Every structure is written in structure tokens, then in C-alpha cells.
Amino acid sequence: MREIRIxxxxxxxNHVPFIIAEMSGNHNGDIRRALELVKAASDAGAHALKLQTYTADTITLNHTGGLFxxxxxxxxxxxxxxxxxxxxAHTPWDWHKEIFDYANSLGMIAFSSPFDESAVDFLMNLDVPAFKIASFESNHFPLLKKVAQTGKPILISSGTSKLNELYESVKYLKDNGAREIVIFKCTSTYPATPENTNLNTIPVFQSIFEDCVIGLSDHTMGIGASVAAVALGARVIEKHFTLRRSDGGVDSAFSLEPEELKALVNETETAFLALGRVQLDTQKSEEKSRQFKRSIYVSKDIKAGETLTVDNIRVVRPGxxxxxxYYDEILGKKVKIDVKFGTPLTLETLI
Incomplete structure (x- = not known):
């Protein structure tokens, strides 16, 4: 059984899906909006709030041309x-503590994705309970080593990675001390389409990374892909969210609004509960309903000695x-006694 604690x-x-609300840059540079997003995520029932911890200078060079x-x-x-x-898009580092404290006060877990080693040190000082490695950072081995050595649970996205690259990154995390790992199936297009989400990868990941929990970092519009992912074994779902897509922002186009985030929490839990166990027999909860199955009833009064025909018996409800x-078998047989209309037929009635 795969299980970790955050x-x-x-x-x-064996636990209901863990829903992570990713704020990303949807605060639009306003701390008040950031705190509104925290409250909205809490009201929607999200279990965790996630930020991204970087500055423009810790993630790239101030340069133009080429792939820049x-x-x-x-x-x-x-x-x-x-x-x-x-x-x-970045979230100012001096906002982190206020955001984390507010999320914690509302009962949510709060953590972040560090994008370089200095961000790991900063987040450790805030006592985050876990770290997320973004898809584009999964080959950043100095970062992986730094995060692994903290001993905290690690969530890592598979977007843009070939299987051998993902396997190598996960092994490197383990070699450097990581013990609790979540691997997200992820498609790094923004937004992702249902066609390129490829959720059938989830059980394959489960078979390869046997001691890891599998999740979905979902960049599709809506919640359908996430609900389907739960049915395939995902137990952590990460989705970007905003107050209103019409407000704009770097990630708003593929982010959920609060009502949709609430639906995500409810429907993924429903999907999990509906999986249940393998059930091959009638359940106890269904026993009363068995009376509404069909059975053979007398549809006209029948005198003792008369023959059963298609005119005097029928297959009807109740059961x-x-x-x-037995219907074909008893046609043409005779009854021992008078049988009135509406009587359930039994073998003991027949000659």
C-alpha cells in the first residue's frame, strides 16, 4: 500500500484524493488578492495551497534573443x-509567511515549489511540510539534492520528461535521502487538451514507481480529467485556480474558479468512494431491492387441474x-389447487 504523510x-x-490549489501568478501582483485566493481555496474545500518560490533572476537571465x-x-x-x-508571475518572497500563516489558520496545508537552492533555504525557514518540483526543474539535480536532503515529502511532475529521465530524477531523489515521493502525471502545455493528457499513464507509473504515490498535475480546462485520474489511481490532484478568469493574469486562462474548485473537491471524493471494492454478489444494501426483480405471477384465475399457458401466467414485478x-419449463403443466389472479406462482402449486 502506497502512503505518505504531509x-x-x-x-x-486508501485515502480520499488530496486536492492542491496552485495559486501561481494569479495574485496579479496584489497581496490582498493573494489572501482572497487563499480564502476562496479554503471555502472550496481544497486541502492544500501551493505557491511558487522564485524571482526572475533565480530562474533565468535578463537576456533577449533565442529561446529567451x-x-x-x-x-x-x-x-x-x-x-x-x-x-x-513571481510571488514576492516577503508575502510567503503571511500567505502560509493565513492558509494554516483556515485549516489548509501550505507549501511551495522552490526553483533554486536559495528558495529551499528560505522555505525551510518557514517550516514548509513538503516541496514540489516543477516539471521544468526535474533535471535540476543540484535542486533535487538540496530538497531530498531536507527529508521532507517531495512531489515531482513528469511534464516534458522521458521515462528514463523521470526514473533517473526519482532515483537521484531517493539516493539523496528522499523517502516519501508523489509523482504527478503532467502535460506541460498551457492549457493542456484532453487528447494530450494520456491518463492511462497513471497505472503504468504505479507499476514502475511502486513505492510512490501517483497524482495528476492537471492543466486541462474543467475537472473531467482530474475525476477520471482518480478512477485510474491518482490520489493527489493539483490545479491552478483564480477568483475569475476574466480578471486576467499569467495563468488565468487554464485556472479553475472557486465554484469549479469546490466541484473538483466534491467530485474527486465521489469518484474515490465509488471505486469501493470488487463486488461480485448482491450487497447488503441491495437486499430489499431484490423484491423488485421479476418473477412468475398468475395473471388470470386458474382452477385446480387447469394448464398453465401464456394467457394465465406472466413474468412481472415484484420478485x-x-x-x-422456469417459465418455458412450466408452460403446459397443471396446477393442484385453485390459484387466484395476482398470486406468485411456486413449484409446490404444480402437479
Whole structure:
């Protein structure tokens, strides 16, 4: 059984899905909005709030040209360079404690994704209960080593990684002391489409990373992919969220609104509970309903010695008569006694 603990919450195969609300840059540079997002996530029932801890300078160079420029016209961040994007999207480090404290006061677990070693030190000083490794950082071995050596639970996304690369990163985490790991199936397109989400990867991940909990970092619109992921074994779901997509922001286009986040919490729990166990027989809860199955009833008065025909017996509800599998067998047989309309037929009635 795969199981880990983050804070006071157990996460794993036999526990309801752990829902992480990812704030990212949807605070739009306003601490008051950031705190509104925390409250909205709590009201929606999210179990955890996650930030991203970086500055533009800790994640890239202030440089233009080549891959530093975002030239894909389909990108949400077209015509920015990386430094501009991260300058706009980052969460100021001096906000972290207030945000974390507020989330904790509302009963949520709060943690972050560090993007360099200095962010790990900063977050350790805030006593975060876990670390998330973003998809684009999964090959950042100095960061992986630093995080692993903290001994905290680690969540790592698979986006952009080939299997051998992901396997190597997870092994490196373990070799450096990590013991509790969540691996997210993730598609690093923004937004992701259902067609490129490939949730059937989840049980394959479970078979490869046997001692890890598997989750989904979901960049699709809506909650359908996340609910389906739970049915396939995911026990942690991470989704970006905002107050209103119409408010704009770097991640708003593929973020959930509060009502949708609440639906995500409810529907993933429903999906988990509905999985239940393997059930091959009638359940105790169904016993009373068996009376509404069909059985053979007398549909006209029949005198003793008369023959059963298609005109005087029928297969109807309720289910306290002879089972319908005997129908063809008893046609043409005679009854021992008078049988009135509406009587359930039994073998003892027949000659």
C-alpha cells in the first residue's frame, strides 16, 4: 500500500484524493488578492495551497534573443521574454509567511515549489511540510539534492520528461535521502487538451514507481480529467485556480474558479468512494431491492387441474414468485389447487 504523510494528512491508495490549489501568478501582483485566493481555496474545500518560490533572476537571465524570447503565437505569454514573464508571475518572497500563516489558520496545508537552492533555504525557514518540483526543474539535480536532503515529502511532475529521465530524477531523489515521493502525471502545455493528457499513464507509473504515490498535475480546462485520474489511481490532484478568469493574469486562462474548485473537491471524493471494492454478489444494501426483480405471477384465475399457458401466467414485478428461468419449463403443466389472479406462482402449486 502506497502512503505518505504531509503535515497531519495521510495521502495514498486508501485515502480520499488530496486536492492542491496552485495559486501561481494569479495574485496579479496584489497581496490582498493573494489572501482572497487563499480564502476562496479554503471555502472550496481544497486541502492544500501551493505557491511558487522564485524571482526572475533565480530562474533565468535578463537576456533577449533565442529561446529567451517566447515566439510561439499560441502561447499565453507570446512576445514576452522569460525574464519579463517571471518578473510578472513571481510571488514576492516577503508575502510567503503571511500567505502560509493565513492558509494554516483556515485549516489548509501550505507549501511551495522552490526553483533554486536559495528558495529551499528560505522555505525551510518557514517550516514548509513538503516541496514540489516543477516539471521544468526535474533535471535540476543540484535542486533535487538540496530538497531530498531536507527529508521532507517531495512531489515531482513528469511534464516534458522521458521515462528514463523521470526514473533517473526519482532515483537521484531517493539516493539523496528522499523517502516519501508523489509523482504527478503532467502535460506541460498551457492549457493542456484532453487528447494530450494520456491518463492511462497513471497505472503504468504505479507499476514502475511502486513505492510512490501517483497524482495528476492537471492543466486541462474543467475537472473531467482530474475525476477520471482518480478512477485510474491518482490520489493527489493539483490545479491552478483564480477568483475569475476574466480578471486576467499569467495563468488565468487554464485556472479553475472557486465554484469549479469546490466541484473538483466534491467530485474527486465521489469518484474515490465509488471505486469501493470488487463486488461480485448482491450487497447488503441491495437486499430489499431484490423484491423488485421479476418473477412468475398468475395473471388470470386458474382452477385446480387447469394448464398453465401464456394467457394465465406472466413474468412481472415484484420478485417473490418463481424465477423467470422456469417459465418455458412450466408452460403446459397443471396446477393442484385453485390459484387466484395476482398470486406468485411456486413449484409446490404444480402437479
Amino acid at each position: 503535515g497531519e494528512r495521510m495521502i495514498g491508495d 524570447d517566447i515566439t510561439d503565437i499560441h502561447s499565453l505569454w507570446y512576445r514576452k521574454n522569460l525574464h519579463q514573464l517571471y518578473q510578472e 417473490d414468485g418463481l424465477e423467470p428461468k
